[in-house]
Amino acid sequence: MLTGRDARQTSQVSCNIRRCLKSSMFKRILVANRGEIALRILRACRELGIETVAVFSEADRGAAYLELADEAYCIGPPRPSESYLRIDRIISAAEIGNVQAIHPGYGFLSENAQFAEVCRSCQIEFIGPSHEAMALVGDKNAARKLAREVGVPTVPGSEDLLRTEREAILLARKLGFPVLIKAAAGGGGRGMRVALTEDALRNAFQQAQAEAEAAFGDGAIYLEKYVEHPRHVEVQILADLHGNVVHLWERDCTVQRRHQKLIEESPAPRLDPATRKNICEAAVRLMKAAGYTNAGTVEFIVDRQGNFYFIEVNARIQVEHPVTEMVTGIDLIKAQLRVAAGEPLPFQQEDIQIRGAAIECRITAEDPEANFRPSPGRIEQLFIPGGFGVRFDSHVHAGYTIPPYYDSMIGKLIVHQPTREEAIACMKRALKELRIVGVKTVIPRHLEILNHTAFGEARLDTTFVERTWPSSG
Ligand code: MV4
Numbered sequence: 001m002l003t004g005r006d007a008r009q010t011s012q013v014s015c016n017i018r019r020c021l022k023s024s025m026f027k028r029i030l031v032a033n034r035g036e037i038a039l040r041i042l043r044a045c046r047e048l049g050i051e052t053v054a055v056f057s058e059a060d061r062g063a064a065y066l067e068l069a070d071e072a073y074c075i076g077p078p079r080p081s082e083s084y085l086r087i088d089r090i091i092s093a094a095e096i097g098n099v100q101a102i103h104p105g106y107g108f109l110s111e112n113a114q115f116a117e118v119c120r121s122c123q124i125e126f127i128g129p130s131h132e133a134m135a136l137v138g139d140k141n142a143a144r145k146l147a148r149e150v151g152v153p154t155v156p157g158s159e160d161l162l163r164t165e166r167e168a169i170l171l172a173r174k175l176g177f178p179v180l181i182k183a184a185a186g187g188g189g190r191g192m193r194v195a196l197t198e199d200a201l202r203n204a205f206q207q208a209q210a211e212a213e214a215a216f217g218d219g220a221i222y223l224e225k226y227v228e229h230p231r232h233v234e235v236q237i238l239a240d241l242h243g244n245v246v247h248l249w250e251r252d253c254t255v256q257r258r259h260q261k262l263i264e265e266s267p268a269p270r271l272d273p274a275t276r277k278n279i280c281e282a283a284v285r286l287m288k289a290a291g292y293t294n295a296g297t298v299e300f301i302v303d304r305q306g307n308f309y310f311i312e313v314n315a316r317i318q319v320e321h322p323v324t325e326m327v328t329g330i331d332l333i334k335a336q337l338r339v340a341a342g343e344p345l346p347f348q349q350e351d352i353q354i355r356g357a358a359i360e361c362r363i364t365a366e367d368p369e370a371n372f373r374p375s376p377g378r379i380e381q382l383f384i385p386g387g388f389g390v391r392f393d394s395h396v397h398a399g400y401t402i403p404p405y406y407d408s409m410i411g412k413l414i415v416h417q418p419t420r421e422e423a424i425a426c427m428k429r430a431l432k433e434l435r436i437v438g439v440k441t442v443i444p445r446h447l448e449i450l451n452h453t454a455f456g457e458a459r460l461d462t463t464f465v466e467r468t469w470p471s472s473g
Contacts, residue, residue, distance in 0.1 A: 028098065029052060029103055031055070032084070032108065037105040040333060051070045053094070054069035085108055085109060094122070100125060110316040143286075143312060152285060155311075162181075179225055180194050182221065185215075185218040188312075191221075229461035230302060232254045233253075237284065238330075239292055246352060247280040251323055253320060255455070262465065264323050264359070265358060266324050266327045324358075326358035326414060328353070357423045363394075363409070364442050368440075379401070380398065383434065385434050390426065393411055415427045
């Protein structure tokens, strides 16, 4: 296995080679994704004068957003495993389409280090980190070790992977319960297990190992003290191929349900200036040490005392990137394309400042009255809000049918205002204007959250949604 130091060296070497191979912006790229994020990337390419090749599954054939690409190729049946996850088919489309680079978007192959490696071995640039850096941060235990090496706070826990149940029990006695077992190959809440007692830990150890083996083909697990009632704060990073790494401040994504984020905002409320600076600088330190390039996110949890702990790195552009774009004025997709093409970052850390407050609500076709059951189907009517500071990132239109095979994202409603209070008022106004007829949506639940005193006062932790609406938890 790679240690932090080895990976740092290998990714540095590949960066140097990549830098020499390129000097100008891509002429033509492939977008290896669908829906909202595919459209977001196609739009950025159009503005930069980059030609585009889109790919689609049979379920997405004829989708309107595909018209915005210069070419589009079918890559297989509806199921992701037979289309958007098929490396061979995407590479074939890239070769037929004669592209110089591939943007993976989020989800699907976006954090697949093997895909990034295959792209580069086919002389196609992968718009994301080097496969070495991706593999390093994708190993949650290795990322945690690297964080400790460079003085980034981590949750107290095992120094390395757990070998035996006995080791887990002894450590948990020392740390105190509850503890959390996590899969090294997991992330985003997958492969996590809380243990409140020694007996529970014995079971959790076996189960977590077996589950991780089944889900990721890798049973490696580690242990952490369980931090109760945390907030989720993440730092946006941009890094070029010339050694420049900057942060674009933080987002708060505390409002989640079963690890699905509902609302994200920037800046994070109730973060004192000293902590904000420390957390952002810690994120930069970690990504520098990982030899990370392009856009990425460093995720932290913040406990009730305001202590922050590194959790994991997301080696991709994230769903919630627009809130950072609104407050910093930086187009993250354009920045990804530019740094992947070898351009140096056009700004320094001091140039990146936060203006106002931005909030994003994820609008999904789910029924909040029925345990957030997916509600795919035809959108009969659609009225999209506008006005000062309102942005709706979406690929849908009246008459569009949301297929049942993928996430149920309809779009992302984003507002930007001078203050958080005004952003909340603006979001409520925009949510009430947004009219979607034909499918059930989470809009009513968003309004309930925004009207809640705890949200207005930003007195939140990650259990807020499931505590407040237990039937939907
Ligand atoms: C934790 C934690 C508390 N203690 N680790 C969840 C997603 C993944 N990125 C890591 N996550 C967490 N790790 C320790 N040691 C709390 C979370 C967490 C969470 C847990 C339960 C319910 C919602 C959550 C939302 C964000 C983070």
